[in-house]
Amino acid sequence: MNNIQLDSQGKLKHFLSIDGLNQQILTEILDTSESFTSMSKQQVKKVPLLRGKTIVNLFFENSTRTRTTFELAATRLSADVLSLNIATSATSKGESLLDTIHNLEAMHVDMFVVRHAISGAGHFIAQNIAPHISVINAGDGQHAHPTQAMLDMFTIRQYKHSFKSLKVAVIGDILHSRVARSQIQALNMLGVEEVRVIAPKTLLPSHVKSLGVQAFNDIEQGLVDVDVVIMLRLQKERMTAALLPSEREYFKCYGLTEARLKLAKSDAIVMHPGPINRGVEIESSIADGPQSVILQQVSNGIAVRMAIMSITMQSNGAVL
Amino acid sequence: MTDNTLEIPALLTTLETSLRQKIASRKLTDPIMIGIHSGGVWIAEQLHKKLEIEEPLGLMDISFYRDDFSQLGMHPKVKPSQLPAHMEGRNIILIDDVFYTGRTVRAALNEIFDYGRPDQVVLGVLIERDGRQVPLQPDCSGCSVTLPIGQRIKLTGPAPLGIHIQSFPTESDE
Numbered sequence: 001m002n003n004i005q006l007d008s009q010g011k012l013k014h015f016l017s018i019d020g021l022n023q024q025i026l027t028e029i030l031d032t033s034e035s036f037t038s039m040s041k042q043q044v045k046k047v048p049l050l051r052g053k054t055i056v057n058l059f060f061e062n063s064t065r066t067r068t069t070f071e072l073a074a075t076r077l078s079a080d081v082l083s084l085n086i087a088t089s090a091t092s093k094g095e096s097l098l099d100t101i102h103n104l105e106a107m108h109v110d111m112f113v114v115r116h117a118i119s120g121a122g123h124f125i126a127q128n129i130a131p132h133i134s135v136i137n138a139g140d141g142q143h144a145h146p147t148q149a150m151l152d153m154f155t156i157r158q159y160k161h162s163f164k165s166l167k168v169a170v171i172g173d174i175l176h177s178r179v180a181r182s183q184i185q186a187l188n189m190l191g192v193e194e195v196r197v198i199a200p201k202t203l204l205p206s207h208v209k210s211l212g213v214q215a216f217n218d219i220e221q222g223l224v225d226v227d228v229v230i231m232l233r234l235q236k237e238r239m240t241a242a243l244l245p246s247e248r249e250y251f252k253c254y255g256l257t258e259a260r261l262k263l264a265k266s267d268a269i270v271m272h273p274g275p276i277n278r279g280v281e282i283e284s285s286i287a288d289g290p291q292s293v294i295l296q297q298v299s300n301g302i303a304v305r306m307a308i309m310s311i312t313m314q315s316n317g318a319v320l
Numbered sequence: 321m322t323d324n325t326l327e328i329p330a331l332l333t334t335l336e337t338s339l340r341q342k343i344a345s346r347k348l349t350d351p352i353m354i355g356i357h358s359g360g361v362w363i364a365e366q367l368h369k370k371l372e373i374e375e376p377l378g379l380m381d382i383s384f385y386r387d388d389f390s391q392l393g394m395h396p397k398v399k400p401s402q403l404p405a406h407m408e409g410r411n412i413i414l415i416d417d418v419f420y421t422g423r424t425v426r427a428a429l430n431e432i433f434d435y436g437r438p439d440q441v442v443l444g445v446l447i448e449r450d451g452r453q454v455p456l457q458p459d460c461s462g463c464s465v466t467l468p469i470g471q472r473i474k475l476t477g478p479a480p481l482g483i484h485i486q487s488f489p490t491e492s493d494e
Contacts, residue, residue: 011393031397031398032394032398034400035381035383035384035398035399035400035401036384037400038400038401038402038403039384041403041405041435042434042435043408043434043435043436044433044434044435046434047384047385047431047434048384048385048430049384049385049389310384310389310394311394314389314393314394315393
């Protein structure tokens with residue numbers, strides 16, 4: 001199923017999930033991203049790489065940060081970008097997803113960036129699309145959010161230089177988090193020493209061990225000696241059952257506080273994909289503190305998305 | 321095959337002399353030297369010392385400005401450009417190893433101008449060969465050579481530097 005991401009020469013054509021890729025492709029994305037970061041020094045923050053290409057952002061779910069960074073990434077590559085507000089478009093008049101896609105296809109677009117509440121939406125579009133179009137998954141249901149995972153990997157490499165001897169803890173709503181799923185796959189693919197997940201039992205998937213992680217229910221045990229702390233947002237909108245007593249109770253048991261952060265290595269970095277719930281997952285002073293790299297993650301998001309867009313667009317199928 | 325008739329130290333000396341004359345005649349005060357990855361950087365590192373240029377050497381990767389992205393895709397080992405943030409109004413000495421079609425220099429000029437509007441830009445290359453495809457040419461060069469179509473001249477390095485001539489079935493951009 002995942003091989004749909006690669007073209008006949010093994011090059012990245014669609015970027016739908018970390019699953020099905022390999023260390024070489026992930027490293028190529030990280031190296032290319034690094035080159036794009038030097039662009040922020042330019043007066044004209046634009047390169048002509050994707051001139052004349054049309055990229056359509058199809059966001060069936062709300063997003064500010066992800067959509068904005070995708071738009072910026074595309075414009076800095078000199079592509080033309082169209083962001084469709086699906087809530088007011090034809091799908092709300094009853095048009096099917098495929099009809100929407102085929103109509104846009106008839107307008108000769110080159111790439112779709114898709115966010116959808118249903119897991120597998122990106123794969124579905126990639127399977128049903130004209131061969132010259134690339135699809136990038138900007139988050140599908142509870143399945144994957146691979147560009148977020150890559151910008152997190154890029155941020156980790158920026159601060160820690162190598163993945164090899166790292167201990168990384170992912171804390172919070174693992175059950176509902178497409179970000180966590182993609183992060184765990186990427187961390188393991190890039191060869192970190194240990195990936196830990198820390199959450200109450202109700203927010204851990206039942207198959208958690210098969211993900212290649214150490215699971216902890218006690219945050220204080222899980223944080224000991226880690227190099228990287230990744231906080232996740234509580235996805236209240238996806239919680240259909242009573243999984244938590246209250247936000248206050250959650251913060252008491254699983255919130256990242258100054259005292260708890262001291263259990264990690266003294267040079268540990270703190271990450272969060274945003275939007276952050278201050279006082280729910282993370283103490284405000286940590287989010288704004290010296291170990292927080294949360295805003296650096298946002299800046300890196302542009303360079304990493306530029307890299308992924310240009311790498312997928314160079315696949316033969318996309319440019320011929 | 322390695323070409324023994326082209327001696328790198330001699331070519332570097334010729335290029336250095338020519339650049340000194342150009343710096344004087346064009347009044348290139350306080351210049352910034354920029355080498356184009358990879359071969360241009362190796363040459364520029366030596367010239368930067370010989371010409372005692374104060375400003376740190378700039379490194380440029382023109383991969384994002386190439387005109388053949390849609391045919392060849394991204395260069396697999398693209399490196400970050402390291403250029404001074406303020407190039408506005410500055411004199412620039414751009415260095416590459418081989419000048420061939422001129423397309424690399426076209427891309428490099430575009431990148432330079434995206435960092436600001438320079439005053440003068442001078443181009444120095446170790447080897448100029450025939451086969452220009454755009455109306456650009458070097459100001460200074462270590463030598464000029466004519467090669468049969470399908471042959472490519474390439475600098476290998478960084479240590480030791482060598483010049484190789486290879487035969488290719490199709491032309492490619494230097």
